[in-house]
Amino acid sequence: MIWSKEETMSRAEIEAIQLTRLKDTVKQVWDKVPAYRKKMEDAGVKPEDIQTLKDLAKMPFVTKQDLRDNYPFGLFAVDKEELVRIHASSGTTGKPTVVGYTKRDLEMWTECVSRIAAMGGATKKDVAQICFGYGMFTGALGLHFGLENIGATLVPSSTGNSEKQIMYMKDFGTTLLVATPSYALRLAEVALSMGIDPKKDLNVKIGLVGSELLTEAMREEMHKLWGDDMLVTSNYGMSELMGPGVSGECEHMCGMHINEDYFIPEIIDPKTGEVLPPGEKGELVVTCIYKEGLPLIRYRTKDVTRLIYEPCKCGRTTCRMENLDGRTDDMLKIRGVNVFPSQIEEVILSVDEIGPHYEIILTRKDHADRMEIRVELLKETDSYKELEEIEKKIKSKLRIVLGLDAKISLESPNTLQRFEGKAKRVKDLREGI
Amino acid sequence: MYIKQLSVFIENREGRLEEVLDVLKQSGVNIVSLSLADTSEYGLLRLLVNNPEAGKKALRENGFSAMLTDVLGVKLCHRVGYLQELLEVICKNGINIEYMYALSTGTDDASIVIKTSDLEKAAAILKETAVELVTQEEIA
Numbered sequence: 001m002i003w004s005k006e007e008t009m010s011r012a013e014i015e016a017i018q019l020t021r022l023k024d025t026v027k028q029v030w031d032k033v034p035a036y037r038k039k040m041e042d043a044g045v046k047p048e049d050i051q052t053l054k055d056l057a058k059m060p061f062v063t064k065q066d067l068r069d070n071y072p073f074g075l076f077a078v079d080k081e082e083l084v085r086i087h088a089s090s091g092t093t094g095k096p097t098v099v100g101y102t103k104r105d106l107e108m109w110t111e112c113v114s115r116i117a118a119m120g121g122a123t124k125k126d127v128a129q130i131c132f133g134y135g136m137f138t139g140a141l142g143l144h145f146g147l148e149n150i151g152a153t154l155v156p157s158s159t160g161n162s163e164k165q166i167m168y169m170k171d172f173g174t175t176l177l178v179a180t181p182s183y184a185l186r187l188a189e190v191a192l193s194m195g196i197d198p199k200k201d202l203n204v205k206i207g208l209v210g211s212e213l214l215t216e217a218m219r220e221e222m223h224k225l226w227g228d229d230m231l232v233t234s235n236y237g238m239s240e241l242m243g244p245g246v247s248g249e250c251e252h253m254c255g256m257h258i259n260e261d262y263f264i265p266e267i268i269d270p271k272t273g274e275v276l277p278p279g280e281k282g283e284l285v286v287t288c289i290y291k292e293g294l295p296l297i298r299y300r301t302k303d304v305t306r307l308i309y310e311p312c313k314c315g316r317t318t319c320r321m322e323n324l325d326g327r328t329d330d331m332l333k334i335r336g337v338n339v340f341p342s343q344i345e346e347v348i349l350s351v352d353e354i355g356p357h358y359e360i361i362l363t364r365k366d367h368a369d370r371m372e373i374r375v376e377l378l379k380e381t382d383s384y385k386e387l388e389e390i391e392k393k394i395k396s397k398l399r400i401v402l403g404l405d406a407k408i409s410l411e412s413p414n415t416l417q418r419f420e421g422k423a424k425r426v427k428d429l430r431e432g433i
Numbered sequence: 434m435y436i437k438q439l440s441v442f443i444e445n446r447e448g449r450l451e452e453v454l455d456v457l458k459q460s461g462v463n464i465v466s467l468s469l470a471d472t473s474e475y476g477l478l479r480l481l482v483n484n485p486e487a488g489k490k491a492l493r494e495n496g497f498s499a500m501l502t503d504v505l506g507v508k509l510c511h512r513v514g515y516l517q518e519l520l521e522v523i524c525k526n527g528i529n530i531e532y533m534y535a536l537s538t539g540t541d542d543a544s545i546v547i548k549t550s551d552l553e554k555a556a557a558i559l560k561e562t563a564v565e566l567v568t569q570e571e572i573a
C-alpha cells in the first residue's frame with residue numbers, strides 16, 4: 001500500500017518541493033549554526049548562491065568527523081529546549097555521535113517510517129514485534145512510532161530472552177518481525193529448539209529487517225527458516241540523517257525508495273568529490289531538507305550504491321537506491337584485496353552442509369595476511385572424505401568470489417557466537433591495522 | 434547382521450573428547466569400543482555403545498553433530514594370517530574397506546569392526562565364508 005501521495009508525485013513536483021526546502025535548510029544552518037557558517041565561508045558559498053538543485057554541489061560535505069568535532073550539540077540548529085529527544089550511536093572509537101529531534105522532526109520521522117513499513121507490507125492488521133534493542137539506538141523507536149502510526153499492534157519486546165520472544169510470537173499471533181537478519185536467524189533457531197517450526201507454527205509473514213545488510217543469500221535463508229511466503233524487505237537509514245526511514249524496499253524488491261521530499265540523494269566519486277550522473281555507482285551523499293534539530297547537508301554516508309530514477313512497478317515515483325553490496329565501514333583489506341564480509345556470507349549461505357553462522361579471523365604471519373573462517377557443520381557424517389570435500393567446496397567458492405584462499409575451520413553446531421543486535425563476525429587480530 | 438556405530442564430529446580442541454564422554458556418562462550410555470584418528474583440525478569419534486539411540490539423542494541435545502552408521506562386527510580366531518585371508522576375500526569382490534578397528538566384546542575372542550563400501554555384499558560374503566558376525570545384542 002502507498003502510504004502518502006508524496007510518493008507518487010511527478011519529478012517536477014518533487015524537485016519543486018526539494019528546492020524550496022533546500023533553500024530554507026541552507027539559510028537555517030547559516031543563521032543558526034556557527035560551525036556550519038564557518039564551513040560554508042571556508043568553501044566560499046552563501047545562502048543566496050543556492051538557486052537551483054544543481055547548486056547543492058557548491059555546498060561543503062559533512063562527515064562523521066564533523067559530528068565528533070562538534071560533540072555533543074555543536075551542529076544542532078535549534079535551542080536545546082526545542083529538542084524533545086536525543087539519540088546517540090555507540091562509537092566504537094572515541095565519542096558517540098549525538099543526534100537530536102524537535103517535535104516536528106519526530107513527526108517527520110514517524111511519517112517516513114510509516115511509508116517504509118507500508119512499502120514492506122505492513123497494515124493496521126499486523127501484530128508487529130520489535131526485536132531491536134530499545135535505547136539510545138534509533139532503530140527500535142524509529143520503527144516503533146512508524147508502525148504504531150500505521151495502526152499495527154506493537155509488541156516492543158526489544159532484544160534478548162529469545163525463548164520468551166518466541167512465546168510472544170506464538171501467543172500474541174505476531175505477523176511482522178523487526179530485527180537484524182542475524183537475530184532473525186537466531187530466533188528461528190531458538191524456536192526450532194523449542195519444538196516450534198516458524199514456518200508452520202508461527203504466523204510471521206512480514207520481515208522488516210535492518211541495521212545490518214540484507215544480502216540476497218540472507219533473504220533466501222530467511223525464507224528457508226520463516227517460510228517462502230514471508231515478505232522480507234530491507235530498509236535504510238542512519239542516525240545522523242534521522243534513523244531508519246530514509247529509504248526502503250517495496251514488494252518488488254528492486255532497490256529502496258528514498259523519501260525524496262525529505263532527503264536529497266546524490267552519488268559522488270569518493271576520491272574527487274565530484275557528483276556523478278544518474279545511474280553511476282559511487283558514494284551516497286544525503287541532504288536532509290526538512291529537519292530542524294540536526295539538518296545535515298551533503299552528509300557522506302560512505303555507502304556505495306547507484307540511483308534509479310525510473311518509476312517503479314509499485315506506482316511510486318520516488319528515486320530508488322540500489323541495495324548495498326556492503327558498507328564501506330565494514331570493508332576489509334586482505335592481502336591487498338578489498339573484501340566485504342557480506343561476500344563471504346553469500347558463500348557460506350550457499351553451502352548446504354554448513355549453518356548460516358560464521359566467524360572471520362584475520363591474523364598476520366610473516367608479513368602476510370591470513371584469513372580463517374569458522375563455520376558450523378550441519379551435515380552429519382561418518383566420513384573424513386566427506387568432511388574434506390565440504391572444506392574444499394567452501395574454499396573454492398571463496399576463491400572464485402574473492403580471489404583469496406582461506407583456512408576453513410569446521411565446528412560443531414551451536415559453538416559460534418549468536419547475536420541479538422548487529423552481528424560482529426570479524427575478528428581482526430592483525431597488528432598495526 | 435549390522436551393528437550401529439555412533440559417529441561424532443569433534444574439533445581437535447582440549448576438552449572436547451572429554452565432553453563427549455561426559456555426555457554419555459550422564460545419560461548412562463556404556464562405551465564398548467572406540468576409535469579416533471590422529472588428525473590436526475578435527476576428528477570423527479567412532480563408538481560402539483550399549484544404547485546407540487540414547488547416545489545419539491544425548492549428544493545432539495548437547496550440541497554435537499552425531500549420527501548412527503551401520504558397520505560389521507567380525508569375530509576372528511587367533512591364527513596367523515586369518516585377518517589377511519578375510520580381507521582378501523572382501524577385496525577380491527571389489528569391496529573397499531573404509532576403516533576398521535578392534536572391538537572388545539569382553540570375551541576371549543578377538544573381533545574387529547569394519548566399514549566397507551557395499552556393506553550388504555560384504556556381509557553376504559563373510560557369511561558364505563562361515564565367518565561369525567557380532568550382533569547388536571552382544572554389545573548391548
Ligand SMILES: [Zn+2]
Binds near residue numbers: 250312313315
Ligand atoms: Zn516500488
